[in-house]
Amino acid sequence: MVKNYDAIVIGAGNGGLVAAARLAKEGKKTLLVERHNLPGGFATSFVRGRFEFEASLHELCGIGSITGKSPLLKIFQEVGAADKIEWVALDEAYRLITLDEKENCDYLMPLGKEAFINKLEEYDPGSSAVVTKIFDLIESIEKTLDFVSNIEDFKPSMIKEIFSEHTEFLKVANYSVDEVLKSVGASKKTRDILNGYWCYLGQPTDELNVIHYFTMLHSYIIDGAVIPKGRSHQISTALLEAFTENGGEAWFNTSVKKINIENGKATGVTLEDGTKINAKAVICNASPYNAYTKLIDENAIPEKLKKEVRAKTLGAKGFAVFLGLNRSADELGLNNHTYFIYPTNDNRKCYEMSKKLETNDVQATVCLNRAFDDCSPEGTSILYMTSIFAGDEWSKISVEDYHKTKFAFAEKMIDNFEKATGIAIRDYIEEIEISTPMTYARYTDAPAGTIYGYEATKEDGIVKRIVFDMIDKGIPGLYFAGGYTTRHMGYSPSYTTGDMAAKNALLSIKKEAK
Amino acid sequence: MSKKKFSVNGNLKDSLNTVKFLTERKQFINSAAAVLPKRTDDFGVNKVAKSLHPKEQKLIISRIEEHSNIAKSYYFKSEAAPLAYFKAGQYLTFRLEIGNSVVTRSYSIASSPASALNGEYQITVKRINDGFVSDYILDNWSVGDKVTAYAPEGNMTYNPLRDAKNIVAIAGGSGITPFLSLARAIDQGNEDCSLTLLYGCRTSDEILFKAELDSLSEKNEKINVIYVLSHSDEEGYEKGFVGADIIRKYAPEGNYSIFVCGPGGMYKFLEAELPKLEKERKYIRFEVFSSGKKTQEDAKEYSITVINRGNESVIKASSNETVLCAFERAGIEVPARCHTGECGFCRSKLVSGKVYIPEGEDRRRIADMQFNFIHPCCCYPESDLVIRIN
Numbered sequence: 001m002v003k004n005y006d007a008i009v010i011g012a013g014n015g016g017l018v019a020a021a022r023l024a025k026e027g028k029k030t031l032l033v034e035r036h037n038l039p040g041g042f043a044t045s046f047v048r049g050r051f052e053f054e055a056s057l058h059e060l061c062g063i064g065s066i067t068g069k070s071p072l073l074k075i076f077q078e079v080g081a082a083d084k085i086e087w088v089a090l091d092e093a094y095r096l097i098t099l100d101e102k103e104n105c106d107y108l109m110p111l112g113k114e115a116f117i118n119k120l121e122e123y124d125p126g127s128s129a130v131v132t133k134i135f136d137l138i139e140s141i142e143k144t145l146d147f148v149s150n151i152e153d154f155k156p157s158m159i160k161e162i163f164s165e166h167t168e169f170l171k172v173a174n175y176s177v178d179e180v181l182k183s184v185g186a187s188k189k190t191r192d193i194l195n196g197y198w199c200y201l202g203q204p205t206d207e208l209n210v211i212h213y214f215t216m217l218h219s220y221i222i223d224g225a226v227i228p229k230g231r232s233h234q235i236s237t238a239l240l241e242a243f244t245e246n247g248g249e250a251w252f253n254t255s256v257k258k259i260n261i262e263n264g265k266a267t268g269v270t271l272e273d274g275t276k277i278n279a280k281a282v283i284c285n286a287s288p289y290n291a292y293t294k295l296i297d298e299n300a301i302p303e304k305l306k307k308e309v310r311a312k313t314l315g316a317k318g319f320a321v322f323l324g325l326n327r328s329a330d331e332l333g334l335n336n337h338t339y340f341i342y343p344t345n346d347n348r349k350c351y352e353m354s355k356k357l358e359t360n361d362v363q364a365t366v367c368l369n370r371a372f373d374d375c376s377p378e379g380t381s382i383l384y385m386t387s388i389f390a391g392d393e394w395s396k397i398s399v400e401d402y403h404k405t406k407f408a409f410a411e412k413m414i415d416n417f418e419k420a421t422g423i424a425i426r427d428y429i430e431e432i433e434i435s436t437p438m439t440y441a442r443y444t445d446a447p448a449g450t451i452y453g454y455e456a457t458k459e460d461g462i463v464k465r466i467v468f469d470m471i472d473k474g475i476p477g478l479y480f481a482g483g484y485t486t487r488h489m490g491y492s493p494s495y496t497t498g499d500m501a502a503k504n505a506l507l508s509i510k511k512e513a514k
Numbered sequence: 515m516s517k518k519k520f521s522v523n524g525n526l527k528d529s530l531n532t533v534k535f536l537t538e539r540k541q542f543i544n545s546a547a548a549v550l551p552k553r554t555d556d557f558g559v560n561k562v563a564k565s566l567h568p569k570e571q572k573l574i575i576s577r578i579e580e581h582s583n584i585a586k587s588y589y590f591k592s593e594a595a596p597l598a599y600f601k602a603g604q605y606l607t608f609r610l611e612i613g614n615s616v617v618t619r620s621y622s623i624a625s626s627p628a629s630a631l632n633g634e635y636q637i638t639v640k641r642i643n644d645g646f647v648s649d650y651i652l653d654n655w656s657v658g659d660k661v662t663a664y665a666p667e668g669n670m671t672y673n674p675l676r677d678a679k680n681i682v683a684i685a686g687g688s689g690i691t692p693f694l695s696l697a698r699a700i701d702q703g704n705e706d707c708s709l710t711l712l713y714g715c716r717t718s719d720e721i722l723f724k725a726e727l728d729s730l731s732e733k734n735e736k737i738n739v740i741y742v743l744s745h746s747d748e749e750g751y752e753k754g755f756v757g758a759d760i761i762r763k764y765a766p767e768g769n770y771s772i773f774v775c776g777p778g779g780m781y782k783f784l785e786a787e788l789p790k791l792e793k794e795r796k797y798i799r800f801e802v803f804s805s806g807k808k809t810q811e812d813a814k815e816y817s818i819t820v821i822n823r824g825n826e827s828v829i830k831a832s833s834n835e836t837v838l839c840a841f842e843r844a845g846i847e848v849p850a851r852c853h854t855g856e857c858g859f860c861r862s863k864l865v866s867g868k869v870y871i872p873e874g875e876d877r878r879r880i881a882d883m884q885f886n887f888i889h890p891c892c893c894y895p896e897s898d899l900v901i902r903i904n
Contacts (some may be wrong), residue, residue, distance in 0.1 A: 037849060037861055047858070047877050048669065084885075137520055171521055174535045181523040182636070230881035237881045253822045253849055293553045303548040311546035320654035326796050387885055395558025399565055399599045400631065414675065429676045430796035441563035447554040449563075459542035464535050472669050 001275045005031045007280040007505055008269055010295075013041025013444070015481030016492055017239035018286030018498030019505075021079035023283075024248035025102065026506055031277060032248060033242075033269075035255040037170040037411075040236030041285070041444050041482075042282050042398050042451065043491065048431040050377050051324035055435075056087050056451070058338060059225035061216070062492035064088035066112055066224030071149075072492055075499050076238075080245060086229040087320070093221055094338040096196040097420040098345050099361055105345055107193050108336065113222045124189040131491060135183055137168060138214045138222070144169035145215060153507065154470040169211070177205035177213045190471035192345040199340060199364050200451045201488065202316040202388050204348040210462030212488065219492065227371045232491070257370060259284065259291060259478065261300035262400045266477035269295075280512065281477055281505035285498070287484040289314065289447050289454075295477075305474055312460055313450030316354070316388035317437040322408045324431030327370040329381040333423045337370035339363075341420045355391035357405065362385050363413050383425065386415045390455075392448050394437040410434045453483035462488050479505050520878055533766035567665045568598055570609070573635070575659045581722050585640040585688060586652055587624065593660060597630045600666035602696040602705060603773070603801075606637060607747035607851045609662040612650050617646040617842045618850045622775070622801070623666060624691035625725075625731040635663075638722065640688035667851050670773060670801040672696065672707050677771040678797060682710045682764070684756050684784065686776020690722050692801065693775065697727070701734050708736040710764055712756045714780065716745040740764050755783050758790035802854040808834055808872070809892060816895040821865070821902040837869065837901065848890065848903050855892035864888045867899030 009020040012034035017302055020032040038044055042056040062072030065087070076082035099103040106122055110116055113135055121128040144166040151158060163170065172180050181191045195205045197216060205213065219225075228234045244250060255272040259282055268278040284291050290308045292301055325332065342350050343361040353359040365385040368375045374381045387409075398407050414426055437449020455458060464484040474480075477500035483489030487497050521528050554560055572593035579587040590597075605620040625636035638652050648826055655661070670692060672681060683693040690713055699705040703840070713729075715721050721741055731739040742752040742760060754761055761772070772793065774784060781800065813834040820827050831840035838860060841848055850860040855877040864886045875892040882888075890901070 024619055037859060045879050046880075047856075047879060049546050054877055094648070133520075140520075141540070168520055170532045171525065173532045174538075175522050175528075175531065179522055184520070230884060231879070233879050234884070235880035237885050237887070249824055254823070254904065289551075293550050298550060301550070306548045306550050307543050307546040310549060310551050311543050326794060392557065397562065398560070399562055402562060402566065402599070403601060411675055426675070428796075430794075432673055432676045437559045438563040438566065441557075442567045443558045445554060445560075447560065448557040449559045453523070459538060464539045467536070468539055 003031075003275065003277050005029050005277060005279045006423050006509060007031075007281040007283060008033065008260070008277050009283040009285060010269065011035075011041065011285030011482070012039040012236070012240065012250065012252075013285045013482055014236075014501060015485070015498035015501065016041075016283065016495035017236060017243065018075060018079065018495045019237050019283045019285065019479075019481045019502040020248055020250070021081060021243040022075075022502035024243050024246035025079045025506065026478040026502075027247075028506070028509070029303070030243075030248045032243065032250040032278070033254045033271070034250070034252050035445070036443060037252050038236075039240040039250070039252075040233055040235075042440070043232035044154060045054075045231035045233040045364070046433070048322075048433055049324060050380070051382055051431050052231060053322040053324070053382065053433065054231045054368060056320075056386075057227065058364060058386070059220065060303075060491050061219035061223065061225050062495070063087060063226040064223040065226050067222060069223045073189060075495060079239070079242050081235075081238040083500055084241060085234055087226040088229055090227060090337055090371055092337050092370070094196050094340050095336040096193065096340045096342075098342050099416060099420060100227045100344045103345055105192065107196075109193065109196065111221055111224050116221050120190060120193055123193060124187055127187060127190045130184060130186050131190060131194075134181070134186065134301045135222070137172070137180075137184070138218050140168040141172070141211055141214050142218045145211070148396045148466070152503070161478055164215055172210050175209050175210050176458070177210045180210040182385060195345075195347060196340050198347045199342070199350075199362055199388060200490070201438040201456055202351075202390070203456045205349050205353045207458050208456060209458070209463055211260045212456055212462045227368075229372060229375075256286070256295060258297070259295045261296060261475060264300075264476065266475055269287070280509050281479060283479045283481055283501050283505060285482045286445070287450075287453070287482065288443060288480050289445065289484065291480070302475070313455040313457060314392075314448055314450045315455045316390060317392070317394060317449040318435065318437045318440050318451035319389065319409060319437065321413050322433040322435075323383045323385075323425065323429055324376065325381045325383060325425060325428040326379070326430040327381065327428045328379050329367055329373070331379075331387055332381065332425060332428065333370070333502075334381060334383065336368060338366075339365040339417070339421065341365065341416055353388055354387075354389050355393060357393055357409060360387060360389060361412075363416060365417055380430070388452065389437070395448060398490060402436075406434050406436050451489070453485075453489035456488050462486060527781070530817060557861055565596060567600055568595060569664075571598060571663045571665070573661050573663055575655055575657050575661065576634070578655070578657055581627060582719065584728055585638050585722060587636055587638045588651075588655060588673055590635045590661070590663075592632055592879045597633060597635055598665045599630050600627055601671035602627055602699040603671040603692040604666040604668040605692075605786075606635065607664045608664055609664070610650065612647070615842050616845050616847045617647055618664075618853070620667075620852060622668075622689075622692040622695070624694045627704055628699070628702050637706075638688055638691050663793065664851060667857055668801075669856070670775065670799055672705050673810040674706060676796065678769040679706075679708070680710065680766045680768065680770040682761060682766075682770050682772050684712045684714070684761075684772065684774045684776065684780070686714045686780040687720070688722065689776035689801070693773070694723055694727070695739050697730050697739075700736050701730055708766065709738070710766060710770070711737070711739045711743055712760060712764060713739060714742045714744060714756045714776065718746065718748050718751060729889070738764070755780070757783065757787040759831045761791060769797070771797045771799065773799050773801075800851070802856050805837075807836075817897065817898050819898075819900040821900070822846070822904050831895045831899070833895055835894070837888070837893045837895060837899070840895070841890060841903075846903070850891055853891045855889045858889060859885055860890050862890055865900040865902055868896040869893035869899065870896050
């Protein structure tokens with residue numbers, strides 16, 4: 001059987017959903033195929049007993065609850081999904097605690113630029129001048145990025161404009177977070193506190209590109225963060241609804257076997273059941289890793305792309321513990337929304353330690369009731385803890401040892417949380433679910449259970465990715481969307497790259513029609 | 515913005531540093547070999563994920579054991595790949611084609627997790643009134659037959675981070691199987707909890723696996739089995755139904771969790787009895803059951819328009835049977851597993867029409883309710899329906 005579409009989207013993850021919704025909105029005959037029975041990929045939820053757990057989202061940036069700068073909301077509005085989602089604004093950035101008692105580290109940071117600077121001044125008296133300067137730089141970088149992201153069709157002449165108008169950006173663009181913060185004279189304590197978000201990107205700040213991190217600080221701290229009331233599943237389903245309302249067709253429980261490449265160009269896909277789908281554009285929300293090692297004939301892949309896939313490093317592997325507690329957040333003393341608990345403030349050390357089960361003590365934990373208390377029945381609360389593993393330690397675990405290893409690591413995370421916060425939760429666990437790298441591999445086919453796409457290393461940071469993506473687009477007709485692409489992983493970047501992929505596809509469909 | 519412009523190592527050095535990234539990036543890519551890395555399926559993580567959750571398992575019936583005319587145990591070997599490992603208390607969902615119907619049914623695994631690693635599963639099927647699939651299995655399955663099962667699923671498993679270390683299991687009839695698996699797992703050292711099994715049957719003739727349970731109870735101090743007979747008064751057995759008094763009598767010292775698996779009548783009785791123990795909700799766990807039927811005097815006929823990958827078909831449905839039943843009768847395959855609304859595998863979009871979901875059986879996500887997605891296994895038609903299954 002052969003079917004023809006304008007565009008086919010492989011995978012209904014965040015990137016695929018936005019791409020599909022955009023293409024349908026623009027009147028393109030679009031087919032979205034998803035191997036699982038649900039949309040969303042990582043952006044989903046699940047029910048256990050009387051609790052509905054968020055599967056992955058901690059806070060969503062790009063909705064701009066403080067400044068109203070909401071690039072994501074704009075996308076959701078344009079594709080017709082925005083009015084289907086109910087947002088709750090957060091007021092807290094994070095509480096940062098380290099397990100190393102000598103560090104005496106327990107800081108609670110708010111969202112909002114002024115509030116953040118003032119709070120930092122309290123913790124580190126005399127810091128406000130330097131921190132204000134840092135925020136100025138953050139805002140200056142944001143202006144450059146806005147300029148770059150508004151470029152619809154890149155021309156080399158634009159590089160000239162960047163060089164003359166965006167000097168601040170250019171001066172720091174190839175430095176790490178640590179290099180820049182040190183050069184501006186930030187104290188160790190200020191750097192420790194400002195670097196709190198490092199685990200959301202999974203890269204130590206001695207290597208992480210400053211533009212990458214500062215963009216993140218802008219979107220969280222300056223613009224504000226939100227959470228959808230119906231969990232991330234509400235966003236995923238809203239995007240799917242918008243897509244089908246605009247005439248898009250979505251097939252679930254449907255796997256792609258092959259991306260067809262003819263004469264060096266992507267021409268469609270072949271499904272597991274043999275159905276051939278021809279399309280003018282193929283948007284791939286499966287990772288490029290899977291696309292190149294599983295879905296595309298090896299001899300159809302240019303040497304350059306093989307090198308690229310080989311050169312990159314897979315990002316952090318995920319582990320999460322989801323707890324439905326039979327006491328309210330007030331009763332337990334769970335006063336904060338986001339807890340970052342690290343073994344030490346030395347995030348390079350944290351990263352190295354996260355390569356082994358025995359030494360990994362990194363966790364980012366959310367009490368959803370602090371976003372909205374009615375997320376769970378009265379007298380109960382929801383707490384979910386996420387850890388990240390660098391390296392591929394979990395590939396050493398056998399089937400026989402799987403459950404034992406899973407419970408042991410979950411127990412360590414619970415113990416660490418209790419130790420760091422002094423809050424007892426162990427006896428109040430009414431429901432518990434644990435997801436491991438194997439769980440992420442099961443549901444999304446993630447290589448080694450990766451949840452962070454490719455590592456944002458010094459050589460493969462987002463600035464380099466963005467610039468090179470403009471120059472070199474890979475296989476014509478094939479557009480990647482999602483966490484492995486130019487903007488690195490995360491909700492907001494995945495939605496954004498989904499939209500970019502769709503726009504690039506639309507542009508090329510238009511050009512070809514002429 | 516302050517007048518003093520920002521720099522790290524001086525303006526010129528900084529700008530040069532930025533230009534450098536173009537060459538750095540090229541070097542980074544060019545220095546790699548033009549050989550694709552390890553395939554996704556070859557990572558240990560992906561291999562374990564696949565062996566724990568295979569898409570389906572092709573099984574061969576290797577042995578059938580009769581239990582005095584009331585039930586049969588079926589033993590399976592794998593046709594090719596190793597059997598998927600599981601946690602004691604989980605079930606297997608089988609896919610059967612019976613006449614024009616394509617049905618799925620779940621049976622708790624009676625064998626231990628360790629025996630799966632040795633290549634064997636066991637389930638036990640009891641003859642029940644109006645048991646369409648169970649009767650078919652009992653009358654048709656023979657040694658050597660090939661059958662299809664999906665990966666083990668289910669949440670009634672011992673969780674050391676949530677449950678008390680002592681489990682009081684209440685079993686009724688063939689509801690014994692998940693606890694037989696648990697007892698075997700404890701005995702083999704794969705589960706670190708103790709088990710007090712209160713096994714309710716009508717008469718002693720109906721007790722399944724008595725010899726093995728007695729032996730486990732005798733040799734392993736972590737396992738204690740008590741039989742409770744409702745319809746006969748026999749020496750060496752408790753008399754009546756398993757209720758608060760019997761639980762109190764046999765429960766171990768200290769805290770314990772209650773796990774329940776059995777027929778609907780037992781659940782109704784326990785719903786009234788268990789509150790007397792004043793236990794927190796977290797210590798009481800039921801294996802969810804649903805008959806997929808409701809009795810209503812005037813069953814109404816409706817039609818369902820089913821959309822599957824863009825293709826439409828129209829099938830008949832009855833207000834007394836779940837939407838999933840209507841699919842099964844019409845031979846429309848949906849990825850159903852639990853049949854109780856819990857697992858969500860059969861989640862489908864209700865494009866139009868009205869369905870009835872019995873109280874306590876709606877286990878959908880908040881957004882699924884908002885956007886009218888349903889679990890067909892626990893929905894009954896109340897009008898003509900249009901449903902998109904894929």
